[in-house]
Amino acid sequence: MNAPAWTRERAAELLRSPGPGDDKYRRGVVGLRTGSARYPGAAVLGVEAAWRAGSGMVRYVPGSESPGARSAVPGLAAPAAAVLAARPETVFGTGRCDAWVIGSGTDPALRTAAxxxxxxxxxxxxxxxxxxAGALDLVRGIGSEHAPLVLTPHAGEFARLAERGAAESGRDSAADGAARDAAVAELAAELGATVLLKGSVTRCASPNxxxxxxxxxxxxxxxxxxxxxxxxxLGALLAQHAEAVRADAALPVRLAATAAVLHDAAARIAAGDPEGRGAGRPITARDVADALPAAWAELVGRVER
Ligand SMILES: NC(=O)C1=CN([C@@H]2O[C@H](COP(=O)(O)OP(=O)(O)OC[C@H]3O[C@@H](n4cnc5c(N)ncnc54)[C@H](OP(=O)(O)O)[C@@H]3O)[C@@H](O)[C@H]2O)[C@@H](O)CC1
Ligand SMILES: Nc1ncnc2c1ncn2[C@@H]1O[C@H](COP(=O)(O)OP(=O)(O)O)[C@@H](O)[C@H]1O
Structure with missing residues (x-):
């Protein structure tokens, strides 16, 4: 298998800028059901990125947690309070959503039945x-009728999900790239879902x-x-293209690769590492989210930098 590189040019084609006929709903509404008492920051980071990647509206719906989880870290802000403090633009509670993000910052061991x-x-x-992250285990067993899904495991999560050894999953840095591609494609076909395996090279596979x-x-x-x-x-990009995603099974894998290209472009800007080889300075995840608009502009070529 010789997997093609998803270029900045191809990514830019899928970054949808608004027009005069748009409103906040038409631009795409993302819902996040992420974060927990243990990991409120994950909710903040996902919400921040969803806004910064061009959503018209971001909703946040806190998940229900077991009483034990609530008291795990006394004094820590609940995820919803942390999201509100970071992004007052966010709308809380359920409502129409064009795409969802679930699992980031959650632990399946603390998940309630509800x-x-x-x-x-x-x-x-x-x-x-x-x-x-913590929602990946739910995908097996949901049956063949399901929403368009994009799974985003890192190598450790991929190994657990695919029940594979280190070399095939990519945890072994000496593993053959073609073997990793084949493993990702195999899992995507088996689950009927797009799979994005994170790493230095991020590998995105469609079920076909x-x-x-x-x-x-x-x-x-x-x-x-x-x-x-x-x-x-990625949730923001899926929301912007939600109707097309339901009609075109080839689109989610391209949007997944586009999100990875945009994410890297933001990190390069934040780090001052335009070539992506490790020059520049240390960054945090929040820095990456904050640089998403500049990365968007760089990719679509609208702004002189
Ligand atoms: N600010 C926040 O709130 C943040 C919240 N976060 C949330 O934390 C939760 C736990 O997520 P997590 O990734 O830290 O732990 P987990 O899924 O248990 O796996 C870890 C084990 O897997 C293995 N491993 C192998 N390859 C790997 C790789 N490439 N990258 C990583 N791990 C790799 C490795 O095992 P080892 O190889 O050491 O045996 C390692 O010990 C999750 O909900 C996440 O969203 C984080 O996003 C941080 C910021
Ligand atoms: N060596 C690397 N070079 C470049 N990017 C990397 C490297 N290792 C991991 N990444 C990227 O960093 C991100 C880490 O995601 P993840 O493992 O889910 O961390 P977290 O759960 O802490 O958010 C992914 O986008 C992944 O592609």
Whole structure:
């Protein structure tokens, strides 16, 4: 298998800028059901990225947690309060959403039965869903009728999900790239979902066997929380194209690769590493989210930098 690189030019074609006929709803509404008492920051990072990647509206719906989870870190702000403090633009509670992001900053061991049922309802719905971190385990067993799904595991999560060894999953840095591509494509076909395997090179596979590469990304991106940022940005892109995603099974893998290219472009700007080889300065996940608008402008070529 010789997977093509998803270029900045191809990514730019899928960055939808608004026109005079748009309103906040037409531009795409993203819902995030992410974060927890243990990881409120993941909710903030995903919401921030969803706004910064061009959403017309971002909704935040806190998941229900077991009483034990609530008291795990006394004194820490609840995720909804943290999101409100960071982004007062965010709308709280359920309502129409064109795409969802679930799982970032959650631990499946602390999930209540009610929360599992609510997440399964999203997975079996019609709006596209980004499935990250603590929601990945729910995908097996939802049946063949489900929403367009984009799974975003890192190598450790991929190994658990695919029940594979280190070399095939990409945890072994010496693993053959073609073997990793094949493993990602195989999981995508098996689950009927797009799979985005994060790493220096991010590998995106569709259920019908298309595999795209984004990267290698700037190594400064290897920093806690940048995956939460990627999930939020991808949710925004899926929401902007939600109708087309339901009609065109080839689109989610291209949007997944586009999100990875945009994410890397933002990290390069934040780090001052335009070539992506590790020059520049350290960055945080929040820095990456904050640089998404500049990366967007750079990709679509509208702004002189
Ligand atoms: N600010 C916040 O709120 C933040 C919240 N976050 C949230 O934290 C939750 C837990 O997520 P997590 O990724 O830290 O832990 P987890 O999924 O248990 O896996 C870790 C184990 O997997 C393995 N591993 C192998 N390859 C790997 C790789 N490439 N990258 C990473 N791991 C790799 C490795 O095992 P080892 O190889 O050491 O045996 C490692 O010990 C999740 O909900 C997330 O959203 C974070 O986003 C941070 C910011
Ligand atoms: N060596 C690397 N070079 C460039 N990017 C990397 C490297 N390692 C990881 N990344 C990127 O960093 C992000 C980390 O995401 P993830 O592992 O989910 O972290 P977190 O759960 O802390 O948010 C992903 O976008 C991944 O592609």
């Amino acid at each position: 929360e599992a049922a609510a997440l399964r309802a999203l997975l079996r719905g019609t709006a596209p869903v980004v499935v990250d 066997g298309e595999v795209l590469h984004a990267g290698p990304a700037t190594p400064w991106l290897a920093s806690a929380g940048t995956g939460d940022v990627l999930a939020g940005a």
